[in-house]
Amino acid sequence: MVEMVARPYAAAFEAYAVQHPEVIALSADLTSSVEIDGFRDRHPEQFLSMGMAEQNMLSFAGGMGLAGYRPFIHTFGVFLYRRPYDQLMASIAYPRRKVRLMGFLPGITTPGGMTHQAIEDISVMRSIPNMTVLETGDATEVEGIVEAADSIDGPVYCRVLRGSVPRLFDSPLKVGEMRVLAEGTDVLVITAGITTEEAIRARGALDKAGVSVRHLHLNTLKPFDAEAIVAHAASVKHGVVTLENHLVAGGIGSMTAEALADAGLGKKLIRLGLQDTYAHGGSRPYLMNYYGLDAIALVRGIERLMGIETGIDEGALEAVRVDAVHSSVKAEAL
Amino acid sequence: MNIPWTEREKTAVPSQAPLQNEKTTEEIALGVRRRVFEHTIRNNGGYLSQACSSAEQLAFLYNEALHLGQPTMPMIPPPFGGVPSADNPDYVTGAGYNGPFEPQYDRLFIAPAHYALVAYATLIETGRMAPEGLEMFNKDGSSVEMIGAEHSPGMEVHNGTLGIGLSTGAGLAWGRKRKGEPGEVCVFMSDGEVQEGQTWEAVQAAAHHGIDNLWAIMDVNRQQCDGAMDEVMQVGDIRQKFIDFGAHCVEIDGHDLEAMRQARAENHEGKPLIILAYTSPTKGMPILERRFPRLHYVRFKSEDERAEYNQAIAADLGIAPVDYAH
Ligand SMILES: Cc1ncc(C[n+]2csc(CCOP(=O)(O)OP(=O)(O)O)c2C)c(N)n1
Ligand SMILES: [Mg+2]
Numbered sequence: 001m002v003e004m005v006a007r008p009y010a011a012a013f014e015a016y017a018v019q020h021p022e023v024i025a026l027s028a029d030l031t032s033s034v035e036i037d038g039f040r041d042r043h044p045e046q047f048l049s050m051g052m053a054e055q056n057m058l059s060f061a062g063g064m065g066l067a068g069y070r071p072f073i074h075t076f077g078v079f080l081y082r083r084p085y086d087q088l089m090a091s092i093a094y095p096r097r098k099v100r101l102m103g104f105l106p107g108i109t110t111p112g113g114m115t116h117q118a119i120e121d122i123s124v125m126r127s128i129p130n131m132t133v134l135e136t137g138d139a140t141e142v143e144g145i146v147e148a149a150d151s152i153d154g155p156v157y158c159r160v161l162r163g164s165v166p167r168l169f170d171s172p173l174k175v176g177e178m179r180v181l182a183e184g185t186d187v188l189v190i191t192a193g194i195t196t197e198e199a200i201r202a203r204g205a206l207d208k209a210g211v212s213v214r215h216l217h218l219n220t221l222k223p224f225d226a227e228a229i230v231a232h233a234a235s236v237k238h239g240v241v242t243l244e245n246h247l248v249a250g251g252i253g254s255m256t257a258e259a260l261a262d263a264g265l266g267k268k269l270i271r272l273g274l275q276d277t278y279a280h281g282g283s284r285p286y287l288m289n290y291y292g293l294d295a296i297a298l299v300r301g302i303e304r305l306m307g308i309e310t311g312i313d314e315g316a317l318e319a320v321r322v323d324a325v326h327s328s329v330k331a332e333a334l
Numbered sequence: 335m336n337i338p339w340t341e342r343e344k345t346a347v348p349s350q351a352p353l354q355n356e357k358t359t360e361e362i363a364l365g366v367r368r369r370v371f372e373h374t375i376r377n378n379g380g381y382l383s384q385a386c387s388s389a390e391q392l393a394f395l396y397n398e399a400l401h402l403g404q405p406t407m408p409m410i411p412p413p414f415g416g417v418p419s420a421d422n423p424d425y426v427t428g429a430g431y432n433g434p435f436e437p438q439y440d441r442l443f444i445a446p447a448h449y450a451l452v453a454y455a456t457l458i459e460t461g462r463m464a465p466e467g468l469e470m471f472n473k474d475g476s477s478v479e480m481i482g483a484e485h486s487p488g489m490e491v492h493n494g495t496l497g498i499g500l501s502t503g504a505g506l507a508w509g510r511k512r513k514g515e516p517g518e519v520c521v522f523m524s525d526g527e528v529q530e531g532q533t534w535e536a537v538q539a540a541a542h543h544g545i546d547n548l549w550a551i552m553d554v555n556r557q558q559c560d561g562a563m564d565e566v567m568q569v570g571d572i573r574q575k576f577i578d579f580g581a582h583c584v585e586i587d588g589h590d591l592e593a594m595r596q597a598r599a600e601n602h603e604g605k606p607l608i609i610l611a612y613t614s615p616t617k618g619m620p621i622l623e624r625r626f627p628r629l630h631y632v633r634f635k636s637e638d639e640r641a642e643y644n645q646a647i648a649a650d651l652g653i654a655p656v657d658y659a660h
Contacts, residue, residue: 027560029526029529029558029559029560029566029567030559030560031559031560032559032560033559049560049565049566049567050567051529051558051566051567052496052497052526052527052529052530052558052559052567053529053530053531053567054530055531056531078495079495082495083495083532111472111479111480111481112480112481112494113479113480113481113483113492113494114417114483114484114492114494115447115481115492115493115494115495116481116494116495277417277419278417278418279417280414280417280479280483280485281472281479281480281481281483282414282474282475283474286474286475290475
């Protein structure tokens with residue numbers, strides 16, 4: 001059984017911030033939902049309530065950067081770049097302010113539907129010059145994201161998991177270092193965030209079916225280590241499958257395609273993720289299944305890539321974790 | 335042009351006459367509170383305080399203020415039918431629950447989409463949706479989404495990103511006015527929306543272009559996600575601000591239907607009308623006062639607490655406690 005960690009971000013942020021007085025938490029009326037309510041109550045001098053006004057918040061953070069502070073902006077990922085995109089560009093990215101954009105509920109991890117689901121954030125963020133993009137895939141990475149983000153000399157966008165988070169890794173997140181989770185020889189599987197757990201679920205069954213998987217977990221999406229990706233891709237027989245909690249356009253699948261093409265490596269690539277569609281509201285397991293982001297979708301993708309049938313069905317995969325709608329580790333339904 | 339409701343009534347085609355007002359608006363407001371309460375107890379959580387604050391407003395809109403035709407959608411909401419796309423020609427929004435898009439009928443936007451639960455309960459109370467609709471709330475594959483989506487009953491656009499509703503309403507109203515349509519546009523708003531700059535841009539544009547077939551009623555419950563608005567981000571004298579930005583703005587007790595009727599009848603020629611409905615986020619359910627100022631989403635901490643709220647609120651609403659599965 002996987003160990004589940006309750007609210008890893010809350011403790012990690014507090015522990016780090018109290019050691020660094022130039023770190024200031026900014027919040028846009030989602031303080032409990034982004035797990036910094038306890039921090040606000042215990043350290044009011046290091047917390048700024050900005051109200052539900054994201055455009056102002058981003059330029060304000062840029063101004064704080066001028067004063068030598070390192071603002072950590074906390075809200076849902078979507079609210080960090082959709083409405084305040086212009087502010088993000090002009091006040092934060094261009095001048096390379098050390099603003100840390102902590103984006104919660106990445107992709108389809110929220111039941112809030114289109115307006116709450118950051119499904120193109122990686123695409124948007126990685127195309128912004130000067131921006132660094134990190135993504136957390138387990139509790140250990142969430143625990144390390146605060147320090148990792150603050151080590152960046154410039155702005156950084158982080159996809160952060162919250163609530164009850166599985167612990168998959170025991171070594172801390174290191175910016176720029178991907179994790180090699182399996183070293184098989186048939187197919188290269190590349191995942192990040194919540195899709196890593198899906199790939200782990202599928203791997204046992206794939207092993208039994210005789211498919212040898214090489215599995216990479218990414219936590220640093222920009223800068224993207226193209227050289228390492230190409231080397232791993234070159235070492236497998238059949239090609240590459242990417243699985244991401246994001247649109248396939250502009251995300252990990254696209255980055256991988258660019259890396260392979262740039263290197264002139266002719267390998268088949270199957271990009272799994274949202275296929276040029278908006279999502280809608282629903283539970284995470286339902287949405288992952290509906291949009292083909294789960295373990296079974298990965299198995300089918302690998303079958304397609306290799307031109308085989310593994311005989312693996314849902315039953316052969318390890319049980320899906322189903323989060324309670326009203327778990328005590330969530331502030332509200334969102 | 336600001337055609338009074340009674341006159342617009344005369345222009346309506348008889349076969350498309352609005353639904354009969356079988357219940358009084360007070361009864362509908364009570365029914366809305368009961369349904370949202372039942373739902374919240376059964377699901378061990380919900381947007382309950384929004385029912386306390388806005389039940390009269392939504393009941394007023396659907397039962398008397400808006401001129402709406404018969405629903406064009408099935409009483410039992412269809413499952414989620416996909417998102418807008420060239421490959422999805424059968425896509426429809428949930429606006430059909432408010433009746434057909436015809437020139438004489440009004441249009442409504444629920445700007446704070448988390449009020450969907452209250453809006454759905456109002457659709458049921460006014461005979462526009464079957465009670466089964468609420469059982470589909472937030473169920474996988476259902477169109478009755480927690481944060482009202484464009485395809486959810488009673489919704490015409492996505493408003494889950496707050497502060498965009500009034501702009502959409504203003505644009506539609508401008509278009510309808512130019513086309514000479516007598517139907518008006520109403521936007522139900524929340525007070526958190528005044529923190530977003532876009533709200534002010536919307537008023538500015540509506541005033542500049544003399545869009546007076548547009549009106550809004552705002553649930554001023556002084557609450558937002560983090561708690562009391564004054565603690566989170568002070569917004570000052572919003573009535574004066576709306577006036578300064580060019581709207582006609584009146585303040586009322588949002589639980590006083592007579593005051594609401596009078597406010598709606600205000601002359602606002604050449605300007606949008608904004609009604610600020612000052613409300614209590616615990617109205618009708620005093621036990622919720624204990625949770626003040628954390629009322630945005632009510633979730634029970636224990637089975638004991640859930641049972642206690644069930645007993646207390648049921649008694650306040652004059653119904654039997656909900657018999658829920660533990
Ligand atoms: C642009 C945007 N920012 C943040 C949110 C998250 N959010 C949802 S409801 C809400 C509170 C807004 O205040 P109000 O609607 O008055 O809340 P209520 O009275 O229902 O508590 C917030 C911040 C959002 N939906 N949209
Ligand atoms: Mg409010």
